Amino acid sequence: MSQSVDDLVKSNADYQAGFISNIESDTIPPGLDESVVRFISAKKGEPDWLTEWRLQAYTKWRKMTAPEWAHVHFPAVDFEAISYYSAPKDMSDGPKSLAEVDPELLRTYEKLGIPLHEQEALAGVIQSRPNVAVDAVFDSVSIATTFKDKLAEAGVVFCPISEAVHSHPELVQKYLGSVVPQSDNFYAALNSAVFSDGSFVYIPKGVRCPMELSTYFRINERNTGQFERTLIIADEGSHVSYLEGCTAPMRDENQLHAAVVELVALGDAQIKYSTVQNWYPGDENGKGGIYNFVTKRGVCAGARSKISWTQVETGSAITWKYPSVVLRGDHSVGEFYSVALTNNRQQADTGTKMIHMGKDTRSTIISKGISTGHSENSYRGLVRISPSASGARNFTQCDSLLIGDTCGAHTFPYIENSNTKAIVEHEATTSKVSEDQLFACQQRGIDPEKAVSMIVNGFCKEVFKELPMEFAVEAGKLLEVSLEGAVG
């Protein structure tokens, strides 16, 4: 006889990015103290102000404790067991030209479908990501940034943040920590002390960035954490679309990823930030996987500016992440579109914060959570309307989809409205992939695996349509892979 949905729910996802690259690395011994912070700073030849800034953050972090309010459970992280810096050996003297990069490194990115050779990318030799500039971050360093010259013609700066510290110190000094202060939270403080690399983007006034920008993060080394820092500044009237992707090898131990992303949109500027997060989620028993504790925030600093976060989260053992928008400029717009899928023993506590300060500011939150296996999936969102935000509007829609009956979906919405002339709407639904839906598909000849993937994709449609075209397809496929094992 045929199987029921519950029977079909078994585990073992096929994580295709789980290979380990055999790269010789310079990795410092585990543990964190001032000397480690100084070491990282010195390694990057940073100016004194930045070294001091890091040390300040370190001092603050030492006095803080890890947040425990999220709906996730895991043994306390031993911060002394983590190595805070790791770089491929031949990169330790700073980035070189692509020709000198270890071929094994290039192969790693090729295998992941990320072309680092511009010519090949243009010709579409490797997969198809034409017209996308890539910054590739491997463990603690950026190994290559493509299309720099073409972007420079438009006046766009796209480079590793370690490079920007030297090439654009005034911008970095002005904006670093301006959106996410050092002491914002425990993980942000840690990141501020030890951040290794990440991307820096500056779009000048009135410029529409001629291509999609993307950063690809890869954790390879054992027992290391990745602490990247991304800073994107869109000057007045400019426009940029940015995408980040992440993977890590399958390893038995948990690895920490504590990133900070800061976005600044000045008057009339627009930033669209998309994430396809596929960190290793651990095995079916919850062994291994990435702890993804990330602080992402954007500030709509100028009038009529817009920041839009779109995220597709299928990876990580634990996700703790709330991409937020501070709507300071009048008439500014914040958006958050999210698909979070958890399988096996994964736990996700994710959502957003929309802080309305300017007049007539608008925000939209569409969150789709999908849980299967023994996973726990929570939406946590804050909508705050300040007294100054007359005419502010928010619309929130949170939908949860359950596959099987051993998983959990939770919604924690917080609404703080201090302005009587604001409108806040919240809708939430929870549904199950029903046996009837599955049977209806099967009765028309569609096998159960394809049926579930179709139903889930339909559920996520509103979010996928927000992704840049070439990544929407990828996100659909990723979902399919992540669902493997959700049905027989």
Next chain:
Amino acid sequence: MSLLSVKNVTAKVAEQNILKGLNLEVNAGEVHAIMGPNGSGKSTLANILAGKPGYEVTSGSVEFEGQDISDWEPHERAHAGIFLAFQYPVEIPGVSNMEFLKASLDANAFANKREQTNAAQFIKHARALAESLDLNPDFLKRGVNEGFSGGEKKRNEILQLLLLQPRLAVLDETDSGLDIDALQVVAEGVNRFRNKDNGVVLITHYQRLLDYIVPDYVHVLADGKIVQSGDKSLALELEKKGYAWLT
């Protein structure tokens, strides 16, 4: 060889015995109407033919074109050509009708090693079918049954029937909840479907449908068994006398 051969089947649902020795033979080119009071086992019959989870055949055999299908998955039965028009079609939000229909068509083509219909041809065909069933072609872009009226849902089932062209169509109270206009459209669709190579099992509560789809045989199902079989005149007799005289 008959198309469908149900021999002495007993079946249970949720530990309750529903079918208690049911026999039914359907040959190609025949339309069989199954009538009977509520709770007699009509929908159970439809569901065991399609292999719905939770419906368990406890003895007897169900053969389709000479093969015992008891262990087949629902989609394998679909690939073989068994089609069930649902009494309560489900909604699949966000999945467009078009996408769903194409996926069904492709899955069946793949399983039967036939070539896939190309997209342009498919869209043309689907639109024409929609129009023939008085459905606005726009409805193909909407989510499967999402926000459809009862009549639209049932017409959508018939559209799928005409598109997939199965060997055996089982219609589970397709007429329920339809007004007379919709009933005529649905009946016309079924009449268009029937031919000498396929078979139809028409499950209905009311004689009314049989004014439009004239069956070759009428069976009365009561308490899990067929208690009376005849031609279309039996349906008229039932309309006059009710079911009580048979049970």
